[in-house]
Amino acid sequence: MxxxxxxxxxxxxxxxxxxxTMTVSRVINNPAVVAPLTRxxxxxxxxxxxxxxxxxxRSLRSSRTYTIGLITVDFADHFFANLSVGAELEARRRGFRVMLSSTERNPNNEREFVTLLAEQRVDGILLARDAIQVPRDPLTDPLPVDVPIVSTGFFRPELALCSVDIDNVDGGRLATDHLLDHGHRRIAILTGPVDHKAAVDRLEGYQLALSRAGIKLDPHLIVHAHGRQPDDGYMAMNELIQREVNFSAVFVYSDALAIGAMRSLRRAGLRIPDDVSIVAYDNIDFAAFTDPPLTTVQQPIQELGALATRILIEYIETGERPVPITILRCFLVERGSVKSRPPE
Amino acid sequence: MxxxxxxxxxxxxxxxxxxxTMTVSRVINNPAVVAPLTRxxxxxxxxxxxxxxxxxxRSLRSSRTYTIGLITVDFADHFFANLSVGAELEARRRGFRVMLSSTERNPNNEREFVTLLAEQRVDGILLARDAIQVPRDPLTDPLPVDVPIVSTGFFRPELALCSVDIDNVDGGRLATDHLLDHGHRRIAILTGPVDHKAAVDRLEGYQLALSRAGIKLDPHLIVHAHGRQPDDGYMAMNELIQREVNFSAVFVYSDALAIGAMRSLRRAGLRIPDDVSIVAYDNIDFAAFTDPPLTTVQQPIQELGALATRILIEYIETGERPVPITILRCFLVERGSVKSRPPE
DNA sequence: TACTAAACTGCTAACGATAACATTTACTTA
DNA sequence: TAAGTAAATGTTATCGTTAGCAGTTTAGTA
Structure with a gap:
């Protein structure tokens, strides 16, 4: 068979x-030194x-595999899927292959995967996370192997890991400033789960923008969704509405949550953007097709994947640990969910 | 350093x-034969x-890599992302690793990847496509290597390749029958790009259901979208409306297209589901959050990825080519976009 | 003509692990 | 006590490739 x-x-x-065999090897790797006829x-x-x-x-001989391991939380997720695409493209462009591992959002798997990839003798590892997940303290208990690692989605400069990330603080600021620029003063935030790094960061950006504008923070205007699905946004917005605090605009953590949140607002008889303006985050395909189409903050996700990979490969090739922090900026995509609030 | x-x-x-070294090797692979103290x-x-x-x-010695190559069209796409998740999970469960390659929808890359993966000495290849893409005739010009290959998303029993796939003909039938069951007789179809295998199959299912119901096919009720984005659905629906043919229901190729199509219908003053009922396909996260929420056909995508992987690994382990065709059925998720048409 | 340089090509060992076989040790049994 | 046996461990060769050096041929030079 x-x-x-x-x-x-x-x-x-x-x-x-x-x-x-040597001659054959030369024909493949260094044809110039072989006589034309033989070649x-x-x-x-x-x-x-x-x-x-x-x-x-070859790998055994050269102790190079030209393979990088990609450890991801869940690559069906919009963020990580696009990150992976960027990473794979860049890796391929540079002659590397990508080995996949999904932790299924269980941070304990991460350590196991690092070991597994080390066993595979990958040349480097790209660690893509989203949660503030410290199953053990990474400072006192470093990762078990000595392989170049670049981390993403978990910007923590104090870690020894080299991080490449999107500036979610600035993204939150950007969204909030946009609402401020449109005259809003009572701005709520519907942010993500408390254990999500990005949720914390965007909240921080929101607070930053408000304090710069001289607006006092009202904790009643802050609500955390419990998950990432539209339903979670729906419920979070319900909660915000139940608080009966006054607001004319919301910054929502993601388009997915915003879709649920909009439904909740509509159910409460509030019109978008006439009664409530919304700025969301992600610019997923469907953000242009909600009613009204969402004004949203877009992250350069594929670029992030590509950049992280480029940095990782340079790390591999040169052996020099790259600068620990690289940050990519978000930008705003204006559509129809924000309306100026007339000065009173 | x-x-x-x-x-x-x-x-x-x-x-x-x-x-x-032999004793060490035994401690790892067959600890029972080593004296407890030594061990x-x-x-x-x-x-x-x-x-x-x-x-x-180990791989050099055993000529087994416990790695499968996954060749995918674009793994940021909903379908392939979920397929990959299913594949990775199943592979891991069985002690295999997954190597990633994305053809970026360029079928010519496929051949190159197969070679590349063969070079890596992967134990098998999972080929996930979506297009009717025959850059060369696969029958007369077989793939360049002798590695177990299982293909998905491209059900072609006449190929030597073993295929595992979702029954899109039946899915199309299911959607159409659902509309027929609700009394509709003038049922349009907004299907996908002509070069997509699934688009052709679902159209076939649509035709099958109609002919079984004794309804003559009206070519004016068939329209192809030119792409996969909501915008393409919007434009395709515009075209259908411009034809000024009478219809009370549409079967739309995907939720993404349906979102665009709904906007087009609304712009034309048609209410959903009162004037036009819709059955879509995919059940993406947001299908439950459109207005009205979409009734849609769901494919068991992760299961497909897992099943294909299981079959591939069995192929690898036993050396026996599996049955060439395995088919998974879709099911209907009923929501609010279909309304019964009162008998006249 | 003898000698040297240049151009090709080949041999050997090594990368790290392990299968197959060989050896050593400890203990049993006639 | 000698022979035999089972348990534990070691030796050798091999997987496919290539670096480093050695060898051979050819052409060029004195």
Whole structure:
């Protein structure tokens, strides 16, 4: 059966071409030093036998795998899916392959994966997280291997890890400033789960913008969703409405939550953007198709994946630990969910 | 620097424990045959030195990599992202790793990737496509390597490839029957791009259901979207409306297209579901949050990924080519976009 | 003609792990 | 006590490739 068929190796080629394996190897890796006639003959045999050099053997010899491990929380998620696309593209462009691992949002898996990838002798690891997840203290209990690691989605400069990240504080500020610029003063925030780094950061940006504008923070205007689904946004907005505090605008953590939040507002008889303006976050495909279309903050996610990969590969190639912090800025996509509040 | 640090190998452990490499190997792979005292001592050294056996060396020795290659069209896409999640989970459960490659919807990349993965000596390949893409005739020009391959999203029993797929013909039938059951007779279809296998299949299911119900096909009721984005659905629906044919229901190829299509209908003054009922496809997160919430056909995508992977791994382990066709059924998720048409 | 440099090509060992076989040790049994 | 046996451990060779050096041929030079 086909399963007993052993792949063609360099010796088969050498034998068939009547040369040594070394010559075959040279034809592949350094053809210039081989006599043209020999080179041609060997190349022909290679083509005929469909010989592909084993990167397993090469890796063993060279202790380089040209593979990076990508550890991700859940790559069906919009953020991580796009991050992965950016990473894979950049890796491929630079001659690297990507090995996949999804922790399924269980931070304990992370450590196990790092070990697994180390076993695979990947040249480096890209760690993409979203949660403030410190199952153990990463400072006193460092990751178990000595492989170049670049981390993303978890901006913590105090960690030894090199981080590349999106500036969610600034994203939150951007969204809030946009609402302030439109005359809003009572601005609520519907942010993400408390254990999400990005949720905390965006909240911080919101607070920053308000304090810069000289507006006192009202804790009644802050609400956390318990999850990432539209339903969670729906419930969080219900809670905000029940508090019966006055607000003319909301900054919502994500488009997904915003979709639920809008439904809740509408159910409460509030019109968007006439009664309540909304700025959301992510600019998913459907943000342009809500009613009204969402004004939203867009993150350069693919670019983040590509940049992190580029930095990781440079780390691998040079051996020099890169600058620990690199930050990408978000930008605003204006659509129809924000309306100016007339000065009273 | 850390990059000069060579990973600990089995010989380091052997030396430190005062045994031969073989004993260390046995402690790892077959501890029962090692004397308890020796075993403990070796294990301790392993832990101390943080030794992880090199799977590169193991693979060379055993000619098994326990890695499968996943070739996907674009894994930020809802379908392929979920497929990948299912595949990765199942692979991991069975002790396999997944190597990623995205063709970026360029079918010519596929062949290149197969070669690349063969070079990596992956144990098998999972080929996930969506288009009717025959850059060359796959029958006369088979894939360049002799590795177990299972294909998905491209159900073509006549190919030598083993296919696992979702029954999109039945899905189309299911959607159409649902509308028929609600009394609709003039049912339009807004299907996907003509080069998408699934678009063709769902159209076929639509035709099947109508002909079974004894309804003559009206080509004016069939429209193809040019892409997969909501905008494409918007434009396709505009086209359908411009034709000024009478219809009381539409089966739309995907939720994404449906979102655009609904906007177009609304712009034309048509109410959903009062004037036009809609059945869509995919059940993406936001399908429950459109207005009205979409009745839609759901595909068991993760299950597909998992099943394809299971079949692939069994193929790898046993060497027996699996049955060429395995099919998964869709099911209907009823929400608010379908209304019964009163008998006239 | 003899000698040297240049151009090719080949040999050997090593990367890290382990299967197959070989050896050592401890203990049983006639 | 010698022979035999089972348990524990070691030795050797191998997977496919390539760096480093050695060897061979050819052409060029004195």
């Amino acid at each position: 086909s399963r007993t068929k052993r792949p063609i190796n360099i010796r088969d080629v050498a034998r068939a071409a009547g040369v040594s 041609e003959r060997v190349q022909q045999v290679i083509d005929e036998l469909k010989y592909t050099p084993s990167s397993v053997a | 850390s990059r000069t640090k060579r990973p600990i190998n089995i010989r380091d452990v052997a030396r430190a424990a005062g045994v031969s 403990e001592r070796v294990q301790q050294v392993i832990d101390e030195l943080k030794y992880t056996p090199s799977s590169v060396a």
